[in-house]
Amino acid sequence: MDKISINFLPSEYSVSQKKKDKWSIVQTLSVAFFLLLIFLTSVVVALRVLQSQNITQAKKQTEESETKITSFKSREATLAVLKNRVEAINQILKKPSKQTDSYHLANETFSTSIIIDSLTIDQNGNIVATATIPSNDLLVKLLSSLEDKLASAGIHRVEIESLSRGRDGTYRAILSLKLSG
Amino acid sequence: MKKEISQLIIKYKAFLLPFVVGVSSLILIVFVIYPQLTGFFKGQEDLQIAEQKLKKLQVKASDLENLDEDDLKKKLNFALVALPLEKDYATIIGVFQRLTAESGMSLENLQVGGGGAGADKKTSGYSIKLELLGTKPGLDQLLGKIGQAPQVMKVSGIEVTSFKTDVNVALTIDVFYLPAPTSLGALDSDLPKITDEEQKLLARLASISPASVPTTTPATLLPRGKPDPFQ
Numbered sequence: 001m002d003k004i005s006i007n008f009l010p011s012e013y014s015v016s017q018k019k020k021d022k023w024s025i026v027q028t029l030s031v032a033f034f035l036l037l038i039f040l041t042s043v044v045v046a047l048r049v050l051q052s053q054n055i056t057q058a059k060k061q062t063e064e065s066e067t068k069i070t071s072f073k074s075r076e077a078t079l080a081v082l083k084n085r086v087e088a089i090n091q092i093l094k095k096p097s098k099q100t101d102s103y104h105l106a107n108e109t110f111s112t113s114i115i116i117d118s119l120t121i122d123q124n125g126n127i128v129a130t131a132t133i134p135s136n137d138l139l140v141k142l143l144s145s146l147e148d149k150l151a152s153a154g155i156h157r158v159e160i161e162s163l164s165r166g167r168d169g170t171y172r173a174i175l176s177l178k179l180s181g
Numbered sequence: 182m183k184k185e186i187s188q189l190i191i192k193y194k195a196f197l198l199p200f201v202v203g204v205s206s207l208i209l210i211v212f213v214i215y216p217q218l219t220g221f222f223k224g225q226e227d228l229q230i231a232e233q234k235l236k237k238l239q240v241k242a243s244d245l246e247n248l249d250e251d252d253l254k255k256k257l258n259f260a261l262v263a264l265p266l267e268k269d270y271a272t273i274i275g276v277f278q279r280l281t282a283e284s285g286m287s288l289e290n291l292q293v294g295g296g297g298a299g300a301d302k303k304t305s306g307y308s309i310k311l312e313l314l315g316t317k318p319g320l321d322q323l324l325g326k327i328g329q330a331p332q333v334m335k336v337s338g339i340e341v342t343s344f345k346t347d348v349n350v351a352l353t354i355d356v357f358y359l360p361a362p363t364s365l366g367a368l369d370s371d372l373p374k375i376t377d378e379e380q381k382l383l384a385r386l387a388s389i390s391p392a393s394v395p396t397t398t399p400a401t402l403l404p405r406g407k408p409d410p411f412q
Binding site: 023026027030031033034037038040041044045047048051052054055058059061062065066068069070072073074075076077078079080081082083084085086087088089090091092093097099100102103107115116117118119120121122123 | 196203209217220224227228231232235239245253256260263303304327328335336337338340343359362365372375378382383
């Protein structure tokens with residue numbers, strides 16, 4: 001036989017009971033939320049305390065390292081001056097003397113048979129040479145050699161500023177060698 | 182009054198706890214959690230910066246500790262011979278007298294020029310003009326010796342007048358010097374490193390330096406205190 005349930009309680013009672021149940025859930029949730037918040041607060045505060053300790057530790061170690069570095073000030077000064085100096089020397093040596101290079105070029109270009117009366121090398125390494133060339137063959141050889149050295153030895157331009165032939169067959173020439181770069 | 186209050190409490194009893202919890206939570210969030218959280222994130226940044234600085238300092242301290250100070254001082258002395266701190270006419274005149282004598286040239290005249298011979302903005306220099314008499318092989322030898330001299334110098338002008346076997350030469354030579362730096366930089370600045378190329382240069386300078394090299398202490402290199410202690 002099926003059970004028959006009859007509710008003898010008034011309907012207002014069940015409505016108010018439902019309301020009470022609803023509010024009870026709200027209250028429980030409120031308390032739970034508040035407890036969670038308390039927990040979160042304690043976690044955050046604990047993290048901050050730990051972090052503060054780490055920062056203090058790092059600062060302490062930093063001070064120790066700074067003290068140690070200060071004690072080695074003399075070594076640091078030596079190294080700094082040395083580095084500064086070596087860099088400067090390197091810079092100077094990287095750019096060789098154009099004048100010396102031009103002088104060696106002139107040595108290679110003018111054979112020993114040619115008498116160099118004067119040789120001037122300017123700040124840019126350009127050469128002006130006054131030469132006495134004993135014979136026509138040597139003159140031709142010299143001009144041919146200069147032509148070969150154009151571009152290959154860094155000679156940009158060769159100018160014969162003057163050329164004269166003496167009664168004895170020797171040539172006097174003023175040659176200008178302009179270097180490239 | 183009391184009766185009214187107690188009636189109000191009874192009436193709104195259900196709302197009381199959530200209201201108190203809400204207000205307390207708000208206070209906790211606004212005055213505790215939020216400031217602590219923002220402080221924590223800022224603190225993390227500060228901690229990261231502090232740790233990076235610490236690491237840098239520890240590396241620098243370790244590198245300094247491992248440096249061989251005697252070796253550094255020796256290298257510095259060779260470098261100071263090559264590039265002195267200031268003009269030293271007496272030494273350079275002695276150097277040229279020695280070089281010309283070794284090359285078989287005769288030093289007829291020596292003139293010291295002005296400044297402006299610096300290789301770049303960092304280095305300073307001055308010019309020396311030499312008038313020499315000798316032979317062409319002697320001149321070749323002298324130019325070679327100038328290139329290999331312990332002190333860094335560079336030929337900046339050559340005028341040769343040849344009289345058959347003898348040559349009359351006017352050489353202009355730039356001589357360089359470099360004053361010491363005025364400060365080391367910040368405590369946490371990077372330690373300069375000598376590259377391999379620079380080590381080779383130092384080895385070369387050591388091989389061509391004179392046997393007795395004057396010693397210099399770092400204390401004399403950097404300026405100490407104010408020029409005028411009363412300012």
